[in-house]
Amino acid sequence: xxxxxxxxxxxxxxxxxxxxxxxxxxxxxAFKAALENAAALIVWLVYSxxxxxxxxxxxRYPVLTETGVRRTFAGIGYRFVPWSEVRDxxxxxxxxxxxGMMTLMVTxxxxxxxxxxxxxxxxxxxxxxxxxxxxxGKSFMIDCSGKKSGPKIVxxxxxxxxxxxxxxxxxxxxxxxxxxxxx
Numbered sequence: 001x002x003x004x005x006x007x008x009x010x011x012x013x014x015x016x017x018x019x020x021x022x023x024x025x026x027x028x029x030a031f032k033a034a035l036e037n038a039a040a041l042i043v044w045l046v047y048s049x050x051x052x053x054x055x056x057x058x059x060r061y062p063v064l065t066e067t068g069v070r071r072t073f074a075g076i077g078y079r080f081v082p083w084s085e086v087r088d089x090x091x092x093x094x095x096x097x098x099x100g101m102m103t104l105m106v107t108x109x110x111x112x113x114x115x116x117x118x119x120x121x122x123x124x125x126x127x128x129x130x131x132x133x134x135x136x137g138k139s140f141m142i143d144c145s146g147k148k149s150g151p152k153i154v155x156x157x158x159x160x161x162x163x164x165x166x167x168x169x170x171x172x173x174x175x176x177x178x179x180x181x182x183x
Contacts, residue, residue, distance in 0.1 A: 027051060062142050064156050069106065071140065079137065081108055083161050088113045090166035091154065093120040094141060095130065101145040102169065104157060111138030113165075120168045 030044045063070040068082035088107040093116070095105065107113050111133045114122045122130050133139050142157075144150040158164065 062140065066160055085109050086161060087111065088165045089157060089161055090168070091144065091164055092116045092168045095122055096134065101143065102150065103141040104144050104154065105139060105141050107139040115166060116168055
């Protein structure tokens with residue numbers, strides 16, 4: 001199997017999981033204390049489960065390549081989606097957890113395309129179906145909210161996929177060409 005040229009890849013690594021290290025240390029201290037008390041052990045297990053879930057989400061990140069998107073978990077590729085299997089790419093607000101951040105929502109050919117409402121989010125009536133497909137991997141999100149990295153990511157996707165199928169930012173600027181002045 002021929003490996004793609006690494007020069008034309010755009011890894012979107014996120015090292016923000018480092019902020020969880022103090023919580024891991026606190027969890028270890030709680031575990032040591034919990035060994036002497038059964039109730040404390042139950043509290044430590046619940047604490048650990050709530051800590052584990054965000055870490056698992058943060059360690060998942062895509063790597064953009066010329067031929068498609070390689071989805072990775074902690075640097076280990078687990079699925080490759082070629083550009084030919086991508087049905088729709090749109091720039092909208094993040095639909096899960098962190099509202100207000102712009103993301104590229106990529107929908108594969110197995111997924112259904114959900115267009116956002118005027119606020120940039122999927123309408124409430126369609127959210128349950130969207131989250132089922134998102135968990136199943138039929139659609140995924142690529143963070144493009146950074147001021148420096150965001151335009152580079154969008155340009156990279158447009159170079160290899162084509163123009164975005166829907167761009168909430170462009171639609172919003174058409175409706176409101178001049179920003180509000182608050183002073």
